[in-house]
Amino acid sequence: MAIKPSKKKEKTRSYRIRVLPLTEPNLMPIMNLMVVLIPLILVTSKLLNYSVLEYLPPPSQDMGAAALPQEGEAIQELPVLALRINIAEQRFLIGYRVAKYDTSFEIAPTEMGGYDYVELSRQLLAIKRNIVGDPPRYSDAKEVMISALENTNFQTIVSTLDASRDIWVGDHRELLFPLPVLGQLW
Amino acid sequence: MTFDPKAPSKGKKHKHPLTPMPKFTPLMDMMVIMLLFLLMQFSATGDLMRKAPGVELPSSTATNPTTKEVAVILSPRGLFVDTGTDREEILARPDELSDESIILLSGLNNYLQNHQKALAQRGKEAHKGVITIQGDRRIPYQWLLKVIQTCVRNEFTTFDFVVEQV
Secondary structure, eight states: OOOOOOHHHHHHHHHHHHOOOOOOOOOHHHHHHHHHHHHHHHHHGGGGGEEEEEEOOOSSSOTTSOOOOOSOHHHHTSOOOOOEEEEOSSSEEEEEEETTEEEEEEEOOOTTSSOOHHHHHHHHHHHIIIIITTTTSSTTTTEEEEEEOTTOBHHHHHHHHHHHHEEEETTEEEEOOOEEEEEEOO | OOOOTTSOOHHHHHSOOOOOOOOOHHHHHHHHHHHHHHHHHHHHSOSOOOOOTTOOOOEEOOOBOOOOSEEEEEETTEEEEOOSSSOOOEEEOHHHHHOTTOOSOHHHHHHHHHHHHHHHHTTOOOOOSEEEEEEOTTSBHHHHHHHHHHHHHTTOOEEEEEEEEO
16 A cells, blocks of 8 residues: 655655756856966067068169159159268267258257167158158158168167158147168278 | 655655756857967067076167077077077187187188078078077177177178167
């Protein structure tokens, strides 16, 4: 003779079957993956601080020659400014040609004895505004010949390229002479 | 002995309390957002550049994204191929770079010519004439000019100097 379970027991069993406890999916493996991935990306993101400084030498074999004008016949008729920056020891020598006369001046070193890149940019801005003008009065209005001694370090060259490319004026960057030509002083 | 109705039963007394599990869902949300943000930052910039060990890159205000077509490393230890790994493939030694009688660097010249031949054999288009140089900030200018001259001779006419953005 089978014994019928009590109503109380039946009720409890049915309760256990029907209502399942709410469980979250196991996120631990995904968490572990994230914990590994994020530091990895953060470490490699240090590389994002790198950029490139582009240099396009003139098509001519002669590094000293001005690049060929690219904006048609009208540009060819314009005179040549032949702006040059000579990187001497701790100072810059700037030179250019106006009405067939060569003009040159020197930028003295800073009080600390280093190259004065800020003053270089200022002087180039003055040349750009007062001599080159807008529209440009010279065929090589974007070019600058940068020459240095053979033992000049690469950082000095890069900083000079930066100083001659553009300058912050107020809240915007003003382009100076973005097409450099590298040469060597003997 | 009095009976306390509020006192827990013997069974409950011996029951171990459940350890509370932290809620991972908000943490997961935060991690996913961070991951997506970082990945987007990666895709927004140019080619991934690996700084060569022992090279102190110059600092610059240039903001152009990095590219990597043909890449070389110019360090005080000489000129190397940028293999992207720790393997070193030397193209010119410091004495060759400093020698005033040498104008063209034979090692670099051969490497660039072989690169062009390899491209032709694989049926790919000729290179775009872009060379990436990781130059150490201390290297003398003379070394750089030699590299430029050799590259120009091999029809590489655009030089991307890798710099640390300031």
